[in-house]
Amino acid sequence: MMWRVTIAALIVFACIAFRHVLERDPVTHILVQLPLLILSGALLVPPNTVLAYSWSKGGYALLIIAVTGIAFWMLPRSIDSALSSDLVEVAKFVSLPLFIGVPLKLGWASAHPILRGFLKAEALSMLGVMAFLYTHAPVRICNSYLVSDQERLGYGFLIVIFFVSLLWVTPLFAPRNAFRNSSARTSSVPA
Amino acid sequence: MLMSTPRNHANAVKLTMLLAGVVLILMMAFGLVMRAAQGGLFELDPAFFYRLMTAHGAGMVGVAALTGAAVLWYFVSRYVDLIEGVYWAFLGLFLLGVVLILGSIFVGGYGGAWTFLFPLPAISGGAWEASAAVAFILGYISIGVGFLLFYLEVGRKIVAAYGGIGRALAWPLAFGGAQPDDAPPPTIVAAMATTVFNTIGIVVGATVLVSSLVNLLVPGFAVDALLAKNMIYFFGHVFINASIYMAVIAVYEIVPEYTGKPWKTTRPFALAWTAILLFVMAVYPHHLLQDTVMPAWALVMGQIVSYLSGIPLLVVTAFALCVYLRGSNIRWDLASALLVLGVAGWSVGSAPAIIDGMISVNKLMHNTQWVPGHFHIYLILGEVAMAFGFMAWLVKDARASEFTGIDRLGLGIYLLGGTGFTLMFLISGALSVPRRWAVHAEEWFLQDRIATGFGALVVLGALIFVALYAKGLSARRES
Amino acid sequence: MQLTVLVVSLMFMIIIALFFISAIRASQTGGSDLTAKIDRSHLFWGMLAFGFAVTLVSLWEWPHRITSGQNVVTVNATGAQWSWGIDKEEVPVGQPVVFNVHTQDVTHGLGVVDPNGRLLFQAQGMPGYVNKVEHIFKQAGEYRVICMEFCGVGHHDMITEFKVVAN
């Protein structure tokens, strides 16, 4: 537990200490700093922690909170505000670990496999939406960044989609805990 | 014989097919009204015509996919344990989507065609409000979410049971020299392939649907029309193809019952399905052959893959069925006849489709009635015939006689009507009649009216099939 | 050309249908059907070879090629809900005419129809892009421009005319 908290604290500290470097470029801001902050929150939760409360059953409530947080931080105006307002910047460093990272990890642990699959598919779709909008928007989406940066960010999303889908799909070709026909009703044997 | 489908799944599928049958007849009636209006048999307000057209397109694609999914679920549940709740969630989300779509069309006045080609939903020229388009797109999203849940359940169970996507696609047999006896059954191979490509299609579809939604809500947030078009046609093409590839599972499973010979996963079969998996996704640029701003390689790929897609269909599926029938002493009844018709119609329809997929022909034939010509063959004489065949098979035990006069009459009317109806489309296409026109020139009236006559036969045939099915269901319930 | 396409298509459709009909007949009689006369691998390689040949012939000359030069006439055609604007009322016979297809609002399809009502060619007009299509008109007369891509309630009303004149 101790080392996870230490690493989480180090990550948050690094994100704050290097925030000017990270936030100068939207690619590192959105695709490095924000995910790292979420990760730091997730690190606070020990692996396989399943909340035993009845309200957290299935992980729905927790995941909805996490998704709300992610949706908020996908808004271009939230990114702009974080850069123009100190208050929002502080809220960013607090909310990403605590309101996204923690509930995401906790909710994921008790989520049904179909819910997990659904969230993965939706995540890919939404990353696609971001890539689409940022690469092809005829207007400047973030006031704080240049149009050329915005386009690079869009391609950054595409790269993320590529690696994330690779990460999620590869195991489906060789599932660890599945042996052939282990849960099949029957093979095609004539009766 | 294979293990039978669990009763709860069978009942859910039977209900689905009844719903689908009713919707099919309604959508066919819409089509008939449009054809009659084009033939000048009565006046129809163009705005209303295009609403009917939108409902007909979205409804037909939806119901084709629904029947395909029902077939898949019915037979896959013989091999793996599927969660029944997922199917009900799928059906519920599907119906919610239908309500939203019908509402957007007949209450909100949306008439932007089922393809929601960007930026038409947002720029209607005053025919409908953005809110109607939003409801339409939300309807699609609801249906998409339903299908996603459906495929996640089917996919994860097959992956777990058969040891991964590759094994479920019979790759060890296709590429590794494994024995056919160790390969998964045809149903599993087909289900795995459709699950993979349609899930990808839905993910891409969700991306473009949400982008369109953002554009409708915040018009300043425009999206790129060419990219949107690519994604829409990728999604649309994959989705409608998936419905046929799911429905053909009924052929693999049911026809053996009539011949006593099992349908086996062979090496060509495995290779064909892997090819289908790739082709279905790579072929969509044949919808963009007139966009000269597209990279030339993509258009060339569209033309070539369009042709190549015919090979697994003709050389493997159609050829295998013909070989299989020879000397099989197959018992003919409504079910077996419609299922064989489904494969035959699908194969026949591939010819005009492939020819339209050539860039030089596309310039002349695309977006004429040639296009509805070929896909109405795919649907009326292909996917929908398979769906009706599946329905007839579901209730065949409840019927006393095997191949009654009314069966033969229905089949004859449907086949004659379908052939004539689709031929008129092809002929009109060759005569340069554009598709999707509410008002036709008088010189096109003759073909329109002949098509209307044949169309009425199709509706009549479908009515007979659905009535027989409903009767069969109720008879079984009484017994 | 269109009639050729129709005839060729019908021919292939009939051949495929015949396979099924012969198979259905052979199902009861036990006699041989058309598939019995063909080896499947031959069919596969035959289709592949045929496709290769057709691809080569049909793409040898790129169907979307645009010639450049002095005698090329350029026409700007702009689709808008629901009318076509074309910036030339007359184009010459026998010379390459390049149509730049634009749109002001949604996607439209430029279709050019000859005096006999036959569609000569078409290209899509898409927001933010200009598709180019070239044609050499062979006879003088009144030609019509129609819309080939569904664009809303006035889609079928997007008809305008231009003349092809002999030099």
Add this chain to the structure above:
Amino acid sequence: MKAFFASIAAAVFGATFLWNATDGLSALTTESARRIAVVRDNPYVPDVRLETMSGEMERLGVDRKRTVVAEFIYTSCPTICRTGGSYFARLRNQIVAEGLADQVRLISISFDPETDRRAELTQYGNIHDADGAIWTVARARATDLPRLLEAFGVVVISDGFGGFEHNTAMHIVSPDGRLRSVVDFDDVAGALREARKTLQ
């Protein structure tokens, strides 16, 4: 059951939160949020003095008789300001055509006073035919710039090549010195419509 209600509560909370964060799903970007806020709040613009290309000091803000349509530029801008200028010229022509010449004032305000001196301002005016009567080109004092840009919601960032990137729009300020609306830089009809509203 508890889990169900907790989920509903979370969903309602999330939806409300996002609804508020996006002004009812209508503003996803700072720019659109700013426009919505302007229409809602009609904030006063700072009463700064601008130095015009003819050398006069002109007040932006209260006690004016005319509605002001303002845009923000820098004259060495190679791209968007030039286009913006041509739309401003169209707006000027429309104003003349509709007889509003003595009721609407157009000002292109430079936010780069170091580079843009009178000569540069005049040259920019000449390119676009701005003669000072209806449309003038002016610069703000460096000390006034931050609050001026803040009030108009214009964000200027260096593009790294000696130029700037900034959000471009037409800002309509009513005679009482309040910012009434902001329209796209190419929306001439919209600007005219909004300007007319302030005259009634």
